[in-house]
Amino acid sequence: MTQSPSVQSVGTALLEVSHLTRNFGSGKNAISAVKDVSFSLQPGEIVAVVGESGSGKSTLARLVLRLLAPSSGSIGFLGGDANALSTADYWRDVQAVFQDPYASFNQFYTVQRILGNALALSKERLSGAERERRMRDGLVAVGLKAEEILGKWPHQLSGGQRQRVMMARALMLQPKLLVADEPTSALDASLRVSVLNLLSDLRKRYGMSILFITHDIGQAYYLCDRMLVMYQGELVEQGTVEEVVRGAKHPYTQRLLADVPKLH
Numbered sequence: 001m002t003q004s005p006s007v008q009s010v011g012t013a014l015l016e017v018s019h020l021t022r023n024f025g026s027g028k029n030a031i032s033a034v035k036d037v038s039f040s041l042q043p044g045e046i047v048a049v050v051g052e053s054g055s056g057k058s059t060l061a062r063l064v065l066r067l068l069a070p071s072s073g074s075i076g077f078l079g080g081d082a083n084a085l086s087t088a089d090y091w092r093d094v095q096a097v098f099q100d101p102y103a104s105f106n107q108f109y110t111v112q113r114i115l116g117n118a119l120a121l122s123k124e125r126l127s128g129a130e131r132e133r134r135m136r137d138g139l140v141a142v143g144l145k146a147e148e149i150l151g152k153w154p155h156q157l158s159g160g161q162r163q164r165v166m167m168a169r170a171l172m173l174q175p176k177l178l179v180a181d182e183p184t185s186a187l188d189a190s191l192r193v194s195v196l197n198l199l200s201d202l203r204k205r206y207g208m209s210i211l212f213i214t215h216d217i218g219q220a221y222y223l224c225d226r227m228l229v230m231y232q233g234e235l236v237e238q239g240t241v242e243e244v245v246r247g248a249k250h251p252y253t254q255r256l257l258a259d260v261p262k263l264h
């Protein structure tokens with residue numbers, strides 16, 4: 001896969017995360033799941049957030065998605081404060097794909113209804129025919145055949161199909177940013193590469209940015225332009241994937257890399 005040239009930090013960032021902190025619990029049980037994290041993401045960029053389990057990746061994703069409020073710090077979106085937007089407006093531009101599609105679908109709804117409900121978020125008033133077309137286009141974009149999928153319930157789909165339906169649901173809204181939290185970890189190894197290629201393809205086609213969260217530095221290397229490395233809630237390293245992989249400074253990053261012999 002060709003890596004696109006890394007984007008310089010000029011112009012208006014799509015996302016500007018500034019000194020973001022999120023604490024949980026209190027007293028002896030208090031922890032900072034995310035500690036003073038700052039980074040920016042340019043339009044069209046794919047940035048990885050890499051770190052072991054418990055390092056704060058999903059908390060960061062939920063903060064960026066505004067599913068969780070920060071204890072301190074701020075999120076800028078397209079030059080303004082994300083909080084100045086209603087969540088309904090924000091979620092038209094910022095969509096998510098999670099690890100477990102099963103948990104994020106209503107299992108009593110057919111795919112048609114799941115996708116139709118997502119389209120109801122759209123600001124445009126879509127006719128029935130236009131809704132249908134968007135659903136079909138979304139499914140085609142992720143390599144699914146609409147006529148085979150629309151009438152099915154989530155339990156009738158394979159894991160790979162469910163993951164793709166979740167991506168179709170996000171894409172139908174043509175978001176500017178897709179936050180993908182370990183989107184391949186519920187999939188067989190054989191499907192992982194095809195999901196990574198799909199994401200790369202979608203970036204090329206729609207120009208959207210992707211915040212790609214993974215515990216697998218190999219996947220980050222394969223897909224992303226830049227890499228953020230988290231360790232115990234802190235952002236300990238960031239740079240282009242080449243910079244991080246070739247010149248890892250933090251001992252934790254070096255350990256992560258040691259687990260991926262193919263990158264050496």
Ligand code: ADP
Binds near residue numbers: 033052
């Ligand atoms: P990762 O996605 O990298 O595995 P998480 O963001 O899920 O990490 O978790 C980071 C830390 O925050 C963990 O110690 C986790 O137990 C804690 N944590 C996450 N969410 C909550 C919560 N809602 N309440 C209490 N602790 C939480």
Ligand code: MG
Binds near residue numbers: 058059182
């Ligand atoms: Mg997680």
